[in-house]
Amino acid sequence: MDTKVDIIESIYDPEVFRQAGHRLVDQLTDYVLAARQGSMPVLPEPNPLALPESYQQPLPLEPAADVTVALHQRLQELIEQGIHLQHPGYIGHQVGAPVPAASLAELVAGVFNQSMAVYEMSPSATHIERQTARWLCKLVGWNKDADGVFTSGGSLGNLTALLVARNHASGGVAWEKGVRGGPPLAILASEQAHYSVARSASILGLGQENVLRVPVDRNFRMDTATMAECYHAAVAQGKKVAAVVASAGTTATGSFDPLREIGRFCRAQGVWFHVDGAHGASVLLSPQYRSLADGIELADSVIWDAHKLLFMPNVVTALLFRQGSHGFEAFSQEASYLFGRHPFPEYDLGLRTVECTRPMQAWKLWLCFQLYGARGLGELVTQKLDLARAFAAKIKAQADFELLTDPMCNILCFRHLPGGAGASTLSLQQLNEHQAKIRKRVLASGKFFLVQTLIGQRLYLRCALMNAQTTEQDLANLLELIRKCGAD
Amino acid sequence: MDTKVDIIESIYDPEVFRQAGHRLVDQLTDYVLAARQGSMPVLPEPNPLALPESYQQPLPLEPAADVTVALHQRLQELIEQGIHLQHPGYIGHQVGAPVPAASLAELVAGVFNQSMAVYEMSPSATHIERQTARWLCKLVGWNKDADGVFTSGGSLGNLTALLVARNHASGGVAWEKGVRGGPPLAILASEQAHYSVARSASILGLGQENVLRVPVDRNFRMDTATMAECYHAAVAQGKKVAAVVASAGTTATGSFDPLREIGRFCRAQGVWFHVDGAHGASVLLSPQYRSLADGIELADSVIWDAHKLLFMPNVVTALLFRQGSHGFEAFSQEASYLFGRHPFPEYDLGLRTVECTRPMQAWKLWLCFQLYGARGLGELVTQKLDLARAFAAKIKAQADFELLTDPMCNILCFRHLPGGAGASTLSLQQLNEHQAKIRKRVLASGKFFLVQTLIGQRLYLRCALMNAQTTEQDLANLLELIRKCGAD
Numbered sequence: 001m002d003t004k005v006d007i008i009e010s011i012y013d014p015e016v017f018r019q020a021g022h023r024l025v026d027q028l029t030d031y032v033l034a035a036r037q038g039s040m041p042v043l044p045e046p047n048p049l050a051l052p053e054s055y056q057q058p059l060p061l062e063p064a065a066d067v068t069v070a071l072h073q074r075l076q077e078l079i080e081q082g083i084h085l086q087h088p089g090y091i092g093h094q095v096g097a098p099v100p101a102a103s104l105a106e107l108v109a110g111v112f113n114q115s116m117a118v119y120e121m122s123p124s125a126t127h128i129e130r131q132t133a134r135w136l137c138k139l140v141g142w143n144k145d146a147d148g149v150f151t152s153g154g155s156l157g158n159l160t161a162l163l164v165a166r167n168h169a170s171g172g173v174a175w176e177k178g179v180r181g182g183p184p185l186a187i188l189a190s191e192q193a194h195y196s197v198a199r200s201a202s203i204l205g206l207g208q209e210n211v212l213r214v215p216v217d218r219n220f221r222m223d224t225a226t227m228a229e230c231y232h233a234a235v236a237q238g239k240k241v242a243a244v245v246a247s248a249g250t251t252a253t254g255s256f257d258p259l260r261e262i263g264r265f266c267r268a269q270g271v272w273f274h275v276d277g278a279h280g281a282s283v284l285l286s287p288q289y290r291s292l293a294d295g296i297e298l299a300d301s302v303i304w305d306a307h308k309l310l311f312m313p314n315v316v317t318a319l320l321f322r323q324g325s326h327g328f329e330a331f332s333q334e335a336s337y338l339f340g341r342h343p344f345p346e347y348d349l350g351l352r353t354v355e356c357t358r359p360m361q362a363w364k365l366w367l368c369f370q371l372y373g374a375r376g377l378g379e380l381v382t383q384k385l386d387l388a389r390a391f392a393a394k395i396k397a398q399a400d401f402e403l404l405t406d407p408m409c410n411i412l413c414f415r416h417l418p419g420g421a422g423a424s425t426l427s428l429q430q431l432n433e434h435q436a437k438i439r440k441r442v443l444a445s446g447k448f449f450l451v452q453t454l455i456g457q458r459l460y461l462r463c464a465l466m467n468a469q470t471t472e473q474d475l476a477n478l479l480e481l482i483r484k485c486g487a488d
Numbered sequence: 489m490d491t492k493v494d495i496i497e498s499i500y501d502p503e504v505f506r507q508a509g510h511r512l513v514d515q516l517t518d519y520v521l522a523a524r525q526g527s528m529p530v531l532p533e534p535n536p537l538a539l540p541e542s543y544q545q546p547l548p549l550e551p552a553a554d555v556t557v558a559l560h561q562r563l564q565e566l567i568e569q570g571i572h573l574q575h576p577g578y579i580g581h582q583v584g585a586p587v588p589a590a591s592l593a594e595l596v597a598g599v600f601n602q603s604m605a606v607y608e609m610s611p612s613a614t615h616i617e618r619q620t621a622r623w624l625c626k627l628v629g630w631n632k633d634a635d636g637v638f639t640s641g642g643s644l645g646n647l648t649a650l651l652v653a654r655n656h657a658s659g660g661v662a663w664e665k666g667v668r669g670g671p672p673l674a675i676l677a678s679e680q681a682h683y684s685v686a687r688s689a690s691i692l693g694l695g696q697e698n699v700l701r702v703p704v705d706r707n708f709r710m711d712t713a714t715m716a717e718c719y720h721a722a723v724a725q726g727k728k729v730a731a732v733v734a735s736a737g738t739t740a741t742g743s744f745d746p747l748r749e750i751g752r753f754c755r756a757q758g759v760w761f762h763v764d765g766a767h768g769a770s771v772l773l774s775p776q777y778r779s780l781a782d783g784i785e786l787a788d789s790v791i792w793d794a795h796k797l798l799f800m801p802n803v804v805t806a807l808l809f810r811q812g813s814h815g816f817e818a819f820s821q822e823a824s825y826l827f828g829r830h831p832f833p834e835y836d837l838g839l840r841t842v843e844c845t846r847p848m849q850a851w852k853l854w855l856c857f858q859l860y861g862a863r864g865l866g867e868l869v870t871q872k873l874d875l876a877r878a879f880a881a882k883i884k885a886q887a888d889f890e891l892l893t894d895p896m897c898n899i900l901c902f903r904h905l906p907g908g909a910g911a912s913t914l915s916l917q918q919l920n921e922h923q924a925k926i927r928k929r930v931l932a933s934g935k936f937f938l939v940q941t942l943i944g945q946r947l948y949l950r951c952a953l954m955n956a957q958t959t960e961q962d963l964a965n966l967l968e969l970i971r972k973c974g975a976d
Binding site for chain 2: 097
């Protein structure tokens, strides 16, 4: 008996896939039902030092005795030690419980494995990605000149857009010659822009000192008057601004920068306008809230994470260009074993992404649009923003809570003020410690997962309402729990 | 009746997931069985202009009448227009039919959606990723100082490793100041290095002109004597070499650069040694073939794609550092809403990757190691390399075929010489056209998918044996088919 062939045959046995697959679907469904009922702590153990024995073992050398049983067990461990985004008390970071059909789409992608670099390796998935990009471009408000691709997350999306802007600003010289010559290139963004914007500047060789930070107003939106001053000051210093980056919305507070004003300024100055719509571009699908992104059509480039407010599994990021041809300015080289064998470069998506091999990302979103329509996915957005407004009203109605700012989308920052706003005698430091203590205790209760963020010198509790299961009653319960956790 | 709530409830209905999931598992299993029997053309239509009607429609506004039926139909379309990596005649690019258990792991990831940036969002998946990284570091031959993370594909892996090398070479100045000051930084790689290496240099602001290309020997391995000359010439010109990049193996021919020699040279010069093991690092799991990567332990950084020779679904790339602490030198900034809330930065993986939100990539590989052991996955590697040697012998035994070079791993380049090597009167141009014509016809037959690549001025047929279903008999049939396709 050839045991080598036996191992390979057993690994690829389609009937093992069928049997294990059915068992897995049931196991996952049961898990989701349990998680939604809140029958497990939302985050079992927030301390990484509690390293389970099983995660310390050396590499197993031999196959498991029964693959289906082993798969079941490994999944149980993953569940027991995991965070439960499906739990109604999960209101933490901007990642949510995925739309179930999109989770199934991951299985399809995992079997098909079409690779999004060259057309011939992903014929149907390329058509699907291109169609999805056209849909999103149209939602932005662009015409047929627009085009886009998908990439692995918003940070990579911002990097790629700013790479195009950098190359553009250098007059096409940077690709060949690097960024040593010519005037220093700068990037202008608000103090509240996502960290990946400043990171991108350093990756691209421009350096942190050429990231010009514009202050924000009291609603955490970029102050456009100061932006203009900042821009002209940079030019006067001999710098060339490669791009102005607006946030729609910001990570900490979900604020939307005034896109129309910024866009008009950029047009007038002839400077690249990039909109980081990772979190907020999805409001374009909500009739009630799409005006938050008013002016987004003035952008030269937009990124849009469908794994945030459209609830796709990680990750589905669209990188969109008003002039689709700009998308080809990120990179310019050839690989004879890959590209250029047909006269349709727009179908070889790897010419426009950092990634070569890339999973079928747009397929998940495309499928959900087919199943639920723009209206269905739009309702998911509207529901969360509605809920945020209801929660904000609730917080404002309590004397011992302070809301940082009215939420523009589904992110809220607030603090507990023991004894009420006027009565509190705690110092800044003590108040910060109070919030941190509350968060720790809330997490330990297993009932809610929320986060904290430093705004200026003040620590706030922060939540992103990313869960279709979370109700207004849950949020009322959260305030009660916080009060209890802050009681001594 | 509140139709908004109805839509959201139907989108998240766990029983719809269960029902559609079971149907999907059966549909996918049946598909795989059919594809493996070769009962469909491996690539139905290689022409992107044949745009199916369904991919031209505008964004659907309303939900589908029956979600389970719609899902089934959409998947059928995807199949009909897709490429079939499970087909025994699929021997094309370096992406293969995934291990079925890893495809199931994608479904798990699609439901759990743990995000690999901060520990609290991915407690079990972070332990799993760190454990997998340790296993791979040990296979490289490193001690406990080594560490790594996973990232979205080899191109991004190379970029991140070279970013560390760039920051390192600049004495830590590049992050803050950019790359304008100090000596120009250069990267040294062979002519056969993957295009992402040169791309990375331009992304990082160094420019194509600072990518120093070292010639290869007749087996397409970096010529180390010339490498040393090239290095010293660059230094003499005032450049500082930030990194030497070795390929293990190259994309076009699967050649392994002489890692030990290059590594020794780098140690002696104190220059960063990066090994692009995207394709070939997996030989470390094959007792028969691991010596191909002899010397890899001298590297400062290694990338390793498990979606290539370990047959994971796209993508699973490990980015490994001999000194794990170097992994933190890629980026250096804080985001208060994300990082730094516990004293264990090594558990916040987003501090070391371009991505912030990132899917559970290592989980797939980890699960397969648990199910099949190092031996099981190692056999997958060995099988393909054995098959390549058998195929090479077959090609060499035919008078009318020319093998470019003996395969080091599972990639072969060869040409058909009508009439035999001596007898052919065709010009270079005519011979190239002959190969291109053959490839077109082979693809049109639906029986095989292989690719072509330009080596110097000569066009070769190229195949990567990425399929556990492909037999020696299939490859004998391929040669017969090529002969027929080249017959007029």
